Amino acid sequence: MAPINPAYRMRPLDVGDILDEAFRIYRGNFSLMLTLALVASIPAMISGIGSGSGGALNTVQQFAAFYQGNDLVRPDTTLLPLTVVGTLLGVLLFPISTAAPIFGACAVTLGLPATVGSILRQSLRNYWRVWLIGIIYILVSLSSILIISIPFVVWLLVRWNFRYQVLYLEHAGIGGSLNRSSALVKGSWWRVFGILFLIALIVGILGLILQGMFGLLALLAPSGLWRQAIGGIVSALGEAVLLPFGAI
Numbered sequence: 001m002a003p004i005n006p007a008y009r010m011r012p013l014d015v016g017d018i019l020d021e022a023f024r025i026y027r028g029n030f031s032l033m034l035t036l037a038l039v040a041s042i043p044a045m046i047s048g049i050g051s052g053s054g055g056a057l058n059t060v061q062q063f064a065a066f067y068q069g070n071d072l073v074r075p076d077t078t079l080l081p082l083t084v085v086g087t088l089l090g091v092l093l094f095p096i097s098t099a100a101p102i103f104g105a106c107a108v109t110l111g112l113p114a115t116v117g118s119i120l121r122q123s124l125r126n127y128w129r130v131w132l133i134g135i136i137y138i139l140v141s142l143s144s145i146l147i148i149s150i151p152f153v154v155w156l157l158v159r160w161n162f163r164y165q166v167l168y169l170e171h172a173g174i175g176g177s178l179n180r181s182s183a184l185v186k187g188s189w190w191r192v193f194g195i196l197f198l199i200a201l202i203v204g205i206l207g208l209i210l211q212g213m214f215g216l217l218a219l220l221a222p223s224g225l226w227r228q229a230i231g232g233i234v235s236a237l238g239e240a241v242l243l244p245f246g247a248i
Contacts, residue, residue, distance in 0.1 A: 007111030015195060019202070022248045029108040033244035035116050036104045040097035041240040047086030048232025095130035099123040101247040102164045109248065110169075126167055132174050133163050158193045159185045203242050210238040 008025055009017075026033055090097070100123045107114035123130070137160065144153040162181040166172050172180055185192050214234035 006109065008109050010110075015198065018195060019199075022245055025105070025109055025248050026244050029104075032108065032114065032116060032119075033101070033104055033248070034241065036100045036119060037240040037243040038237075039116075039120070040093075040100055040243060041236045043086045043090030043093055043097065044239065045086070045233055045236035046089060047083045048235050049082050049086075049229045094134060095127045096120065096123045098134060099126060099130045099164055099168070101243055103168045105244065105247040106165055106168050122168065129167060129174055129177075130164065133167070133177060136174075136178070137163070154193075155189070158189060158196065161185065161192060161196065199246060203246050207238060207242055210241060211235060214238045 008021055013021065100119050103122050104114060104119045106112070107119065137157070140153055140156060144150045159182040160178050162184050163177045166177045166180040166184075170176075170180065214237065
């Protein structure tokens with residue numbers, strides 16, 4: 001593999017520099033990263049329209065109803081079949097929606113040529129590998145239902161955090177991606193865990209703010225099915241806007 005000249009700083013960074021660099025990379029490649037995130041969010045958007053969950057919109061409506069002493073707002077079930085469609089589509093597109101934002105983040109950070117089409121093609125080429133790695137990850141996560149196993153599961157999942165980056169950049173197999181990720185984290189487990197926790201916290205807080213703003217905007221739509229559909233769309237959009245930052 002030919003040497004890569006990174007487009008951004010590839011040296012040890014403190015936490016503040018990591019966050020600053022992530023925002024800078026996102027700003028510099030906003031259209032590419034957001035488009036990949038929107039593609040990844042299509043199943044959730046369809047499910048949201050059908051179920052009437054509407055994310056923060058539903059929360060805002062229920063709070064308003066409670067404050068005014070009215071009955072809780074019940075979703076219109078006319079489009080409920082879309083939830084099934086969205087769920088099935090989410091399962092089918094899991095490898096693409098999972099891998100595309102991460103592959104895109106790897107490409108733009110290292111200065112590799114990347115377009116929406118090229119990243120989606122790479123995701124399709126690795127379709128079954130991403131699926132199998134995801135199944136292993138999910139099965140290990142589910143084993144944490146036994147309280148005594150939680151510390152081990154957390155320890156292992158942090159070690160496997162870079163599994164898809166290795167798959168994309170080093171063209172490793174399933175076992176190779178998991179082993180290589182573990183090797184990268186070795187000796188820095190607590191630092192990686194702390195950074196992941198901080199990023200999850202930041203994304204969670206920003207997500208609540210965006211969802212609240214979008215929820216209030218959706219209330220401007222006509223009540224009933226239209227508001228419910230718009231609520232599902234804006235809820236998925238709020239998640240899509242933040243997805244690239246986590247990936248980067």
